Amino acid sequence: MATTVVVTGVSGKMAKETLLALCKAPDLEPIGAVSRHAQEEFLALPDGSGLIPLATDAQSLLHRLRPDVVVDFTSAPYAVAVARAAIDQGVRPVIGTSGLTSSEVEDLTARCAAAKLGGLIAPNFALGAVVLMHLSAVASRFFDHAEIIEMHHDAKADAPSGTAIATAQMMSRAHGGPFTTPQTLKETLPHPRGSTVGGISLHSMRLPGLLAHQEVVFGSAGQTLRLRHDTLNRECYMPGVLIAVREVMKLDHMVFGLDRLLGLVG
Numbered sequence: 001m002a003t004t005v006v007v008t009g010v011s012g013k014m015a016k017e018t019l020l021a022l023c024k025a026p027d028l029e030p031i032g033a034v035s036r037h038a039q040e041e042f043l044a045l046p047d048g049s050g051l052i053p054l055a056t057d058a059q060s061l062l063h064r065l066r067p068d069v070v071v072d073f074t075s076a077p078y079a080v081a082v083a084r085a086a087i088d089q090g091v092r093p094v095i096g097t098s099g100l101t102s103s104e105v106e107d108l109t110a111r112c113a114a115a116k117l118g119g120l121i122a123p124n125f126a127l128g129a130v131v132l133m134h135l136s137a138v139a140s141r142f143f144d145h146a147e148i149i150e151m152h153h154d155a156k157a158d159a160p161s162g163t164a165i166a167t168a169q170m171m172s173r174a175h176g177g178p179f180t181t182p183q184t185l186k187e188t189l190p191h192p193r194g195s196t197v198g199g200i201s202l203h204s205m206r207l208p209g210l211l212a213h214q215e216v217v218f219g220s221a222g223q224t225l226r227l228r229h230d231t232l233n234r235e236c237y238m239p240g241v242l243i244a245v246r247e248v249m250k251l252d253h254m255v256f257g258l259d260r261l262l263g264l265v266g
């Protein structure tokens with residue numbers, strides 16, 4: 001039997017991509033959608049295979065449809081409300097929305113544990129980005145100097161990116177302490193070396209034409225090592241989303257991060 005899924009925020013880019021990916025997966029079935037400004041009662045599936053119920057209120061739709069999983073790519077306070085409503089009704093939350101606070105993550109983790117329900121909160125669903133972080137942590141054992149350049153589209157609200165900060169934190173843990181940061185004796189303009197996390201300088205580039213890119217550069221005498229991931233379009237997130245929808249069905253607790261779900265970290 002197919003795993004049934006409700007998707008929230010379906011006027012958004014990630015939710016639309018998710019619906020399409022679910023339509024293409026024979027073992028998964030999108031059965032409902034939520035959009036706060038919905039005017040219609042049904043939504044046409046993006047592959048033209050039919051109509052699914054569309055509602056403005058996630059809680060009542062989850063109650064009515066009782067899906068196995070809800071996938072949320074919206075905004076932080078709303079995503080938390082969706083996840084709480086889902087857990088209350090025995091629906092497994094897969095949350096891709098950025099910007100949840102650590103106390104919100106802790107709260108949702110405790111709720112899933114109490115309900116013995118699987119769930120996932122993943123700040124990054126791009127498999128390549130998750131693998132880049134893992135490989136960066138491996139290389140961190142062998143280098144004392146590293147810098148990160150993250151490059152994003154010009155509409156990105158925050159800098160440095162959450163992924164760059166998380167990568168630097170992971171690298172410094174794997175390195176066993178802060179990296180060595182060379183001292184700049186004369187700064188001719190303010191902050192030329194970017195911000196620093198764990199001794200690693202983070203540089204943020206914002207340009208139209210970019211989507212999401214990250215390069216980790218290690219250096220030691222006579223050599224550099226560059227690890228780079230490029231997100232070319234939102235399709236790149238979908239294999240990770242589909243893995244999450246399938247895997248939460250086997251869990252009885254909340255997992256934070258696709259890397260943990262994939263077994264890349266303990």
Ligand SMILES: NC(=O)c1ccc[n+]([C@@H]2O[C@H](COP(=O)([O-])OP(=O)(O)OC[C@H]3O[C@@H](n4cnc5c(N)ncnc54)[C@H](OP(=O)(O)O)[C@@H]3O)[C@@H](O)[C@H]2O)c1
Nearest residue numbers: 009011012013014036073074075078096097098123124125
């Ligand atoms: N984990 C990952 O790998 C990953 C990858 C890409 C993006 N993201 C995150 O996913 C989220 C969505 O990204 P996107 O590119 O799809 O953005 P988007 O195109 O702007 O879509 C956001 C959607 O969320 C809805 N929404 C926002 N605030 C809401 C609220 N308070 N109540 C109800 N609905 C609300 C919007 O509805 P309206 O149309 O009515 O405003 C819209 O449908 C962001 O947090 C983004 O950072 C995560």
